[in-house]
Amino acid sequence: MEEYLILMRLDLLTKEAQPSPEQMQEYMKQYHHWINGIVEEGKFAGGKGLSTEGKVLKPNNVVTDGPYAETKESLAGFIVIRAESFDDAMRLAAQCPILNGDGNSVEVRKIVSVHEQ
């Protein structure tokens, strides 16, 4: 089994496009469904949601507000999974409910560890 990091990126919402509480409930249910599926396959290794605010540090003591100063996309959360192959990881990532939203994206990266090579 190999470990993969799944990064979920959210297209920052305009105020008018904010989901209703019922829609948010539905999103949460979809997430539960997705995560549960991965847990049932014994492939879930952990994950967290991320708050929207943050800071970005750059060389020469440059600090900018929030990760979204230059981009509309913001990292909304991440999970780590154990998968048999890159294809297997892609299969699980493709079911991420964030992909139902226009402009959102999911990034799949293999985690490399010095201990296992």
Place this chain on the structure above:
Amino acid sequence: MNSEPLIPHLFRTEYRKIVSVLCRHFGFREIEVAEDIASDTFLVATQAWGIEGPPPNPAGWLYNTAKNKAKNYLHRHSIYEERVLPEVRAGLGEDVAVEIDLTPENITDSQLQMLFAVCHPAISEESQVGLALRVLCGFGIQEIADAFLTTKEVINKRLTRARERLREVDIRIEMPAPAEMDARLGPVLTTLYLLFNEGYYSMSQDHTLRKDVCLEAIRLCTMLIENNATNKPHVNALMAMMCFHASRFDARTDASGALVLYEEQDPDLWNADLIRNGYVFLQSAARGNQVSRYHLEAGIAYWHTQKEDSPEKWSSIVYYYDQLLKLSYSPVAALNRAFALSKWKGKAEAIRETEALALEGNHFYFALLGELYDGIDRQKALENLGKALRLARTAADQQAIRKRIKALS
């Protein structure tokens, strides 16, 4: 997984608390920031709870997240440096700590003060009701649009204009001074009255939504009664009126959602607890010697909770309508009075008084005449119902009138 709609429930109960507390902390100028932070908190919750499952104390989690977001905002923005900080420094010296107070006491105080801020005569009554639904009742823009039978865009525009206007008049989030209390309480009660009526008489077909609107009006009125500074007789009168009307909520619609007229309701479906509570508030309203329109309407509503028809019931209702019409005339009240008069003195006298009103453009006027002529002059009854049908604008009204015409034909 959790099958309860957790987020809509929390949005309804917690959104308003977070907005009120933050808005009190930031000042009304920053109301949009307070609303954004509260909305954002729920978005983050959706994501985090979706991945890890909801926390053991979801409300506490929301408060903490909102607090952190608020602190972050204050540190990031100049309002902290330029406005808040100098004031805090002047008062407390250099030892500055940003503490967002989400204790139950501060939540209650903030919401009550927010109620006074939102119900300000500088904005239209429609805007007051809309803003109250948003920031004090946690209703979504779509729900408010549904209740007003309009679009999200219209509501968003209306609320934006209302916030701008309240900023222009530099509204503060604070309790009115004792000397101003009566003057400021007036618009608050008007808004709660309109909010309740919006739910009770709205043309919206969504009955759950309408009931929620009524219950929110009752909840906000309870806040006024629980505070000594605002627990006045006419506040209790308004509360009594709302309880009496709300007692018939389950009796006034049938299984298909159609309106059941008062005369045809099953009194066993009237909610006895609400009637009892209403009576307690009515007694509290009798303190003092001022009679407000809420006292009169509560009196009318009280007699409607009495199941048995009696001369005392209908003569009392006529009496209260007479007082109400003197206080402020309205065609609806005049027609309701005429109906009560028919129950007390008979149809012939009620027809004379109704026809004297000559409300030729009002479909309720012709519908009432149709009812009054029933049993006296069938032809005239049908003529009037026909006129009512041509003037009625909603499908529900038209359907009710057609049913009456069919029964008479």
